[in-house]
Amino acid sequence: MPLWLFIFLAALAIIGAAGVVLQRHPVHSLLSLVMTLVVIAVLFIGLGAATVGFLQMIVYAGAIMVLFLFVIWLLNLQSQPLEPGHLALKFLGSLGSAALIAELLLFVVHPPPAITQNRAVAMDFGSIGRLAQSLFTDYLIAFEATSVLLLVGVIGGVALARRTTAGGGGAPGGTP
Amino acid sequence: MQQLADSLIAQGMFGANPPRDLIYALFIFVFSLIVFLGIAFPFAGIVSWVERRVWARMQSRCGPNRVGPNGFLQWLADGLKHICKEDLIPADSDPALFKFAPYLVILAFTLPWAVMPFSSQLILADLNVGILYMTSVTALTVVGVLMAGWASNDKWSLIGGIRSAAQIVSYEIPAGLSIFPAVLMAGTLSMQGIIKAQGWAPWTWFAFSNPFTFIAANVLYISALAEGNRTPFDLPEAESELVAGFATEYSGMRYLFFFAAEWGNLFIIGAIITTLFLGGWQFPLISNNAVVMNVLQLITFNIKVLFLVFISVWVRGTLPRVRIDQLMSLCWKYLVPISFVDLVGTAAWIAIWPSGNSVAPWIMLALFLAIVVTFLRRVLHYFRRSKMELYLSPTI
């Protein structure tokens, strides 16, 4: 990827990220987030990780953002005026982000050896074959255990949000 | 594409020391323009005419037949009419998003054409993750539709947008999972690679290579119809309930964009299934002339795709719209489990017969033909009992 393209895309990603914070309306914030995620997907593709890039596009920009939007609509969030109060919160927030920026600069100025050393990249880097190979050898247990984790999440969603038919506080009914 | 540009540069067409990047960009631009203006958009328009004519036949009407021979130019007239109309923007809408949404939808419609394998050489870019690219860029549609529904600031639009998004996100799961049996069989994600792993004869197509892929092809077709908001899954724009769903507030060119994308998507749906399961452009090698072969392949590919497009038009003229809960239960209770079984079953099949089973394709093909014959017999039964004139002269 040529440098100018990288800078252009990175700038777009940062503009989108800033939009998430600066937009007043939650839906606008969300669409800014979609933009950031799509641009990051393009960056992935530019860096040779096409599979990851397209998966990011499908999963995040396509599916997860839609769920976020549903939540925003479900809660009927409206445009939020910036609140003048909460000085302490603002102070702590600024402090936190300042620390993060300082940390980032520190790593740029004084990068750890693991980042600076050039690593040999396999010919088929980023291909789906290589991805599958690491998923099913080195990270087999992590990959399979994640399915258990997701199953637990699904059970939790159903167990906590399901309507109780046998009275006891939940809304009656439970139409299919 | 790059080879063609390189050969032209080598012939000295662009001077002695040409700026290569610019020439490549020019080539891509020109070919994209040809594909989009010459194929994608006219196709969308023509399908709208075909669809209206076919429905008319099915409902014993005439359909549009005034503009041009048999009303063929109806789509141009409609397009011109929409372009000339006023572009209304509701006062209470969110104007920026309202204006931007149709472009996003049309973008999601045009991007897949970049990897459309028309023939062994006519392809803009043979990405090694082609099919993944196709599903991921079509996923952008949902953002545009939601944006349109929300920005219109209208109950019908919003409900249409929500329905559409829920539908697309849900059906993306069986659609995505049904792609993978074919990918497993071919061992690659590239569109050309998948086609090359099949042959010209039906018994070498992935659709018939084992029972699981046969079901997967059907699941994929159903899910793709749902993702494209096609009847019987066109709840987002259910006219009797929602006027025109997320497109209610749109008019003029922007309205046209939504429907051009919807009709054009039929070609993309057909192309995906043709590529994955029906052998793509594969044609017997009867000539060593590359041009002849490419033309034959182009025709083969288009016949297959257009047949699938015709089926979806047929379905739209035949089936009633489903309810939203039926739509969701079809997806989550039937298609998703079936496609999981398909995926695992195909993997097991490959593990048992790594080089393919020689008997199964014939059985599957025979089964398919049996289904077709049974179906045709029923159709013929009604055919005989009805008035013949309308059916026999389609050009009224």
Place this chain on the structure above:
Amino acid sequence: MTNTFSLAAITFDWRPIVPLLIVALGAIIVLLAGVKVDDRESEGLGWLSLLTIAIAFCTALAIPGNQQISFGGALVADGYTAFFYLTILFAAAIIVLMSLDYVAEEGLPGGEYYSLVLFATAGMMLMAAAGDLIIVFIGLETMSISVYILAGLARTSPRSNEASLKYFLLGAFSTGFLLYGIALIYGATGTIKLHALSTLATGVPAPMLLIGVGMLLIGFGFKIAAVPFHMWTPDVYEGAPTSITAFMAVGVKLAAFAAFVRVFLVHLLGVQTDWSMVLWVLAVLTMTTGNIVALMQTNLKRMLAYSAIAHAGYILVAMTAGTSIAGAAVLYYLLGYAFTNLGAFAVIIALSRRGHPHELISDLRGLGTREPALAAAMAIMLFSLTGIPPLAGFVGKFSVFSAALNQGYVALVVIAVVNSVVSAYYYLRPVVAMYTDEGGAEVVALSSRPALIAAIAIAVIATIAIGVYPQPYMNASTSAFASALSKPPLATTASLRP
């Protein structure tokens, strides 16, 4: 097709994964069986879970004592893994035993309850066996999400909902720290495999590594409820169903410490000077805050929550020392702590009746005359928590403090001993109430709850046995920790890269 590869490229050692698979499979079976079972008659599901745990326990016995790396370094099979597998499974079995009547009486959804307990157990075991940081994270999440849900399963109770939500929000927050820490460690060293990390994280570490280790510390600190990351503990312990509170106090702590000790005391020893001072401060804060706030509690569950915080502080005292003796002491302490707390919570369940939780210290009044056996059990548990010989708590505290003393942390040990003395006040208050006062809550006849009796009896016997005759358990802890410290066979690591 160039992307062919064979699974022979990675080393398979099935022994560490079999108990995990059995527990996860059992969870799924219980969940499916639960669909057909009425919530008030869920004992059958409990027995099914117990059977699962028993089978897993038997298979866990097959894990070798010397270290074996399996699944490309993702899991480690050694005495340490086996020790925690067995302890966690035993604790889970006691939890299920004491839930049998409680869940049915409270009308909690049985299928979800028992399957989530099993899923959480699987997550805990994954943390104990983790050979890389991703597995630590996934195990931790599996465990935590199950427990968030379990805490909120009593859906009609607002306190339960509050507990669940509070635990979830703070837990998610802490997981963020943990993940960020893992990311920074990966950035600094280029690996997430613990064995590779132990050779890379030595000498003067890069700032990125240090920040990563700090974040990791915060993440673990939340899970073990170390001060100042303890804010969720009292409310969550109080609001959750009592059996789940016991599970949080015992299972979650066991697993969190299993991963914490393996990461810090085994693989990050190279940068020990950098984190031991932080642990020193954390230990002092945790012990002192826990004990002082516990003095003012009137609710037994809340009191035990603060006591759990204080005990995390005692364990941190040993971790500060960082030697192999300290590691063994931590393991031994956890063993005693687990059984003691299980017993205490089981007694609280025995006090409760449907709709009447009876969780106040005043509810214990006169228990010594009405239910002498129950009162005696509670007294033994509280004595053990105080650290009165010859119970498990005493030997645990003794070994933990002596490990710290060996490394010259005199001030720390003095603070710990003072704390221990302070804690005697609030531990003995319920004992006094049981034997001197009159007019507490009515208790359901114990004989109608045989499973609960069994749970209490096992906990009492274990607490006494570990305290009176500590040698075999001490030896087990020592050899378990020693096997975690040993280097893996080189041949195994060499064949990891295909």
